[in-house]
Amino acid sequence: MMNGKLFRKMKTFFYPVIFVLLVASCSHSKNKEEVKQEIFKTEKAFEKMAAEKGVAEAFYYFADENAVIKRKNDTLIMGKENIRNFYGKKKNTHETVNWTPDFIDVSDCGTLGYTYGKYAWKITKPNGEVVEYKGIFHTVWKKQKDGSWKYVWD
Numbered sequence: 604m605m606n607g608k609l610f611r612k613m614k615t616f617f618y619p620v621i622f623v624l625l626v627a628s629c630s631h632s633k634n635k636e637e638v639k640q641e642i643f644k645t646e647k648a649f650e651k652m653a654a655e656k657g658v659a660e661a662f663y664y665f666a667d668e669n670a671v672i673k674r675k676n677d678t679l680i681m682g683k684e685n686i687r688n689f690y691g692k693k694k695n696t697h698e699t700v701n702w703t704p705d706f707i708d709v710s711d712c713g714t715l716g717y718t719y720g721k722y723a724w725k726i727t728k729p730n731g732e733v734v735e736y737k738g739i740f741h742t743v744w745k746k747q748k749d750g751s752w753k754y755v756w757d
Contacts, residue, residue, distance in 0.1 A: 638713045642744050645752040646704050646718060658698050659690035667745055667753035697727040702740055716744045716752070 645665070653661035662672070666683040673679055680689045702722035709716040719741040726734045743756035 633713055635709050635711075635713065638709045638716065639707045642707050642709065642716045642718060642752055643704060645744065646702070646742070649754075650700070650702055653700050657690075658700060659687050659693075662690050662757075663687035665752075665754055667747070667755045670753065670755050670757070672757045698724065700724045714746045716746075718742050718744070 649661055649665045652664060663683060663686060666686050668683055669681070670683055670686060671679055671681045672686055672689070674689070680686050700722060703720050704718035705720035707716060707718045719739060722738055722740045724736045724738075726736075728734065740757065742754050744752045745755045747753055
């Protein structure tokens with residue numbers, strides 16, 4: 604069993620070392636403006652994929668494995684596959700969505716970021732009727748091990 608005096612000395616040494624290691628792991632991040640640009644480009648690639656390959660595929664592709672989206676009446680759809688299934692159910696409509704972030708911020712570490720801005724979602728029903736929804740989006744982005752960005756909340 605370790606005596607109390609030795610334990611206190613070890614604590615006084617190891618806690619600052621652990622703190623420095625944690626801070627150092629964040630200090631190697633890119634310039635925050637560069638990271639904001641990465642996230643902006645990811646948002647635009649996401650929007651482009653939604654236009655070219657469909658909403659379900661884009662929301663699936665850009666989702667973190669554990670992503671969550673909030674839709675209709677505060678319903679939470681959790682997980683990448685469930686998100687794809689949610690959007691894939693709408694087979695009898697044609698959807699387009701456009702958005703642009705008005706604001707982007709990132710953590711000091713450069714591993715988390717968030718965006719918000721305006722979107723316009725148009726749905727063309729089988730009878731030709733077009734319904735348009737406009738609103739504000741808010742997305743939380745997480746940097747992946749491969750360097751890509753995936754959303755964890757939308």
